[in-house]
Amino acid sequence: HLQLNEGDCFIEWLPDELLTQILSELDQTSLGRCAQLSRRWQRLATQPRLWRKIRIGCRNPGMTPGLALCLSAQLAGAVLELHADRLAADELVHLLSGSPDLQSLTIDGISGPPGSESPLVTLSRCCRRLRSLRLLRCGGLLSAHSLAQLGAGCPHLAHLALDFSSCASLGGSREEFSTLACGLESLSLAFFSAHAEQTVEHLALTIPVCKRLSRLSIGCSRESVLLQLLLRMPRLADLTVRELRFTDKLAGQLVAAAERSGGFESLDFRSCQQLTERGLVALLSACPSLRRLRLSDCRALGGVGYRLAAARLPPGLEQLRLTGWAWPGLVEADLALPLPRGLRELELLLNQQGSPAGLCGLGLRAGLAGCRELTKLTLDLCHSDLLPALLTQLPRLRCLRLTDCRRLTYQAWGLTASSPDLHELMLLQWSSLTDEAVADLCASPVARGLRRLCLSPCLQLTRASLASIASSCPWLTRLTLNGCRRISQADLQLAQPAFEQRVELIIGREAEAAAQKLQFLSDTELD
Amino acid sequence: MKATKKFPCPMSTPPILKKVIAWCTYHKDDPPPVEEDEYKERRTDDIPTWDQEFLKVDQGTLFEIILAANYLDIKGLLDVSCKTVANMIKGKSPEEIRKTFNIKCDFSAEELERVRRENEWCEEK
Numbered sequence: 197h198l199q200l201n202e203g204d205c206f207i208e209w210l211p212d213e214l215l216t217q218i219l220s221e222l223d224q225t226s227l228g229r230c231a232q233l234s235r236r237w238q239r240l241a242t243q244p245r246l247w248r249k250i251r252i253g254c255r256n257p258g259m260t261p262g263l264a265l266c267l268s269a270q271l272a273g274a275v276l277e278l279h280a281d282r283l284a285a286d287e288l289v290h291l292l293s294g295s296p297d298l299q300s301l302t303i304d305g306i307s308g309p310p311g312s313e314s315p316l317v318t319l320s321r322c323c324r325r326l327r328s329l330r331l332l333r334c335g336g337l338l339s340a341h342s343l344a345q346l347g348a349g350c351p352h353l354a355h356l357a358l359d360f361s362s363c364a365s366l367g368g369s370r371e372e373f374s375t376l377a378c379g380l381e382s383l384s385l386a387f388f389s390a391h392a393e394q395t396v397e398h399l400a401l402t403i404p405v406c407k408r409l410s411r412l413s414i415g416c417s418r419e420s421v422l423l424q425l426l427l428r429m430p431r432l433a434d435l436t437v438r439e440l441r442f443t444d445k446l447a448g449q450l451v452a453a454a455e456r457s458g459g460f461e462s463l464d465f466r467s468c469q470q471l472t473e474r475g476l477v478a479l480l481s482a483c484p485s486l487r488r489l490r491l492s493d494c495r496a497l498g499g500v501g502y503r504l505a506a507a508r509l510p511p512g513l514e515q516l517r518l519t520g521w522a523w524p525g526l527v528e529a530d531l532a533l534p535l536p537r538g539l540r541e542l543e544l545l546l547n548q549q550g551s552p553a554g555l556c557g558l559g560l561r562a563g564l565a566g567c568r569e570l571t572k573l574t575l576d577l578c579h580s581d582l583l584p585a586l587l588t589q590l591p592r593l594r595c596l597r598l599t600d601c602r603r604l605t606y607q608a609w610g611l612t613a614s615s616p617d618l619h620e621l622m623l624l625q626w627s628s629l630t631d632e633a634v635a636d637l638c639a640s641p642v643a644r645g646l647r648r649l650c651l652s653p654c655l656q657l658t659r660a661s662l663a664s665i666a667s668s669c670p671w672l673t674r675l676t677l678n679g680c681r682r683i684s685q686a687d688l689q690l691a692q693p694a695f696e697q698r699v700e701l702i703i704g705r706e707a708e709a710a711a712q713k714l715q716f717l718s719d720t721e722l723d
Numbered sequence: 724m725k726a727t728k729k730f731p732c733p734m735s736t737p738p739i740l741k742k743v744i745a746w747c748t749y750h751k752d753d754p755p756p757v758e759e760d761e762y763k764e765r766r767t768d769d770i771p772t773w774d775q776e777f778l779k780v781d782q783g784t785l786f787e788i789i790l791a792a793n794y795l796d797i798k799g800l801l802d803v804s805c806k807t808v809a810n811m812i813k814g815k816s817p818e819e820i821r822k823t824f825n826i827k828c829d830f831s832a833e834e835l836e837r838v839r840r841e842n843e844w845c846e847e848k
Contacts, residue, residue: 204782204783204825205824205825205826205827206782206783206785206786206824207782207786207808207824207826208826209786209790210786210790214789214790214793214805217805218805218808218809218812220765221765221767221805221806221809222812223813223847224845225845225846226809226812226813226814227845228842228844228845228846229812229815229816229817229820229842229845230812230817230820231838231841231842232817232830232838232839232842233817233820233821233826234821234826234827234828234829234830235829235830237826251847252844256843256844256845256846256847263844267844270841594769617771617772617773619768619769619772644772645771645772645775647768671772671775673768698814
């Protein structure tokens with residue numbers, strides 16, 4: 197925006213309620229900085245209604261003991277959502293005492309000696325409106341007593357998430373946990389050690405029927421545990437299972453559960469090595485209202501599995517993620533089977549073995565022909581004829597990630613006549629990536645709206661590419677170049693002024709690291 | 724949105740009204756904005772490119788557009804222009820924000836230091 201003349205201050209024209217609306221779009225860090233601008237800004241930026249959601253803890257500089265005490269006066273009980281990073285126990289207690297309207301609390305670790313009262317007990321005493329509680333790295337915080345208090349004091353508690361260290365202390369609190377669990381709508385548990393397994397097995401057996409529970413996320417490796425839990429959760433609609441091997445037998449049990457509850461809305465299984473077509477088909481047939489489906493590490497499905505699944509995916513499906521190490525027998529014609537029209541997000545990582553005679557994904561031109569609502573697409577298949585087709589067919593596409601661009605040539609960009617308003621583009625394993633290829637990309641309509649761009653491997657790229665990108669992507673805010681040999685950090689610094697926006701310029705490691713990061717991104721996003 | 728009546732619009736000049744009408748014309752077939760849950764996750768990084776380019780104007784025009792959108796009750800335009808200003812604030816230090824908007828600092832040196840310390844906890848790394 198143009199440099200202002202001396203004395204021009206247009207932003208002060210705005211009345212308080214409009215300035216407040218702008219402030220309400222800001223994150224915590226920016227709000228804190230706005231409070232330092234002037235008296236008027238301090239008054240407006242510290243309005244309690246802007247501080248409904250806060251994050252405090254040792255990650256923040258300036259977090260001295262005692263500051264939390266000042267804070268609770270400033271925030272005047274307005275906080276609805278609190279994320280506490282390794283606060284001292286007594287500071288947390290003080291904050292909770294001043295937040296009677298608190299609805300959501302995440303405790304990520306507790307530091308310092310335990311105070312006179314456990315934070316969970318304070319919670320039950322002061323925060324009677326609590327709906328959601330997440331405990332991470334809080335081994336020792338849970339006890340039979342604190343769980344009992346929580347159950348009594350927070351009658352609206354509907355969402356509970358415990359990571360493995362917090363779960364470890366559930367052993368001695370089965371009864372109290374069971375009482376709490378029956379009022380929940382959503383539960384997330386993670387058990388990893390063999391000792392913890394026994395705990396969770398006992399829990400699964402003693403927990404009563406949880407009539408309101410509709411969402412369960414569990415990491416455990418015993419099928420018997422999950423089966424016991426399923427019997428006690430008649431309304432389950434959203435299930436995420438890590439660790440446990442998803443077998444046809446388990447699929448059969450889920451079919452039975454689906455018949456009791458009216459079907460699942462969301463299914464997420466991370467270990468599907470033993471799932472075959474039969475199990476998958478039975479499951480899909482029993483879940484006509486499925487909206488999200490994620491199956492990872494499918495090895496036994498293959499082309500037959502894909503065909504059968506594609507034909508049975510419910511029309512209301514919005515999110516589909518299929519990954520696996522290999523899909524034996526999969527051919528282009530399989531990919532041409534039409535996918536559900538309401539699909540918003542699609543991730544297909546089918547070709548991880550990367551065989552040279554492998555698929556290039558051209559079948560997806562037909563497969564995605566009706567998916568005009570698609571906003572996010574991740575594929576490990578790519579071809580110079582596929583890319584332009586996708587860009588023409590998917591008018592709402594905002595995020596495109598292609599993890600294997602070995603078949604992508606510069607011609608793809610020349611063939612791209614139109615593009616949706618793409619905000620994020622990631623092209624990995626693009627072996628023919630040169631300065632000329634970058635120039636072709638920048639000359640195509642795709643570049644215009646890009647906010648985030650990630651390219652790999654950048655072995656042959658020079659500073660010339662930085663210049664092309666800077667001049668063609670006026671809205672870019674993040675540029676990641678993996679595996680650069682000829683571009684250094686210093687080059688990036690020099691290139692900064694050429695970009696219109698403040699850009700985060702990252703030189704990453706090789707393509708493999710980027711692909712791993714993609715997997716990591718996929719894993720964390722869903723949680 | 725068809726203009727069938729004449730209406731007074733204080734603080735707006737014909738160029739601003741032209742801009743507002745151009746925005747409304749482009750967006751006339753948009754579905755009505757969903758009533759947002761006040762405490763939902765706020766995002767400012769997903770403004771459509773057409774809107775971003777449309778709002779790439781000098782500050783005087785931008786704030787007049789905000790005032791006009793507010794007066795004429797055009798929620799979509801108001802939201803996207805407020806988000807645009809928010810994006811001009813994000814990532815900047817207080818001094819940089821003041822410089823961007825020519826905001827006059829009326830704190831004394833001691834007050835400034837105190838208000839900085841009071842708000843240091845907000846920084847998230």
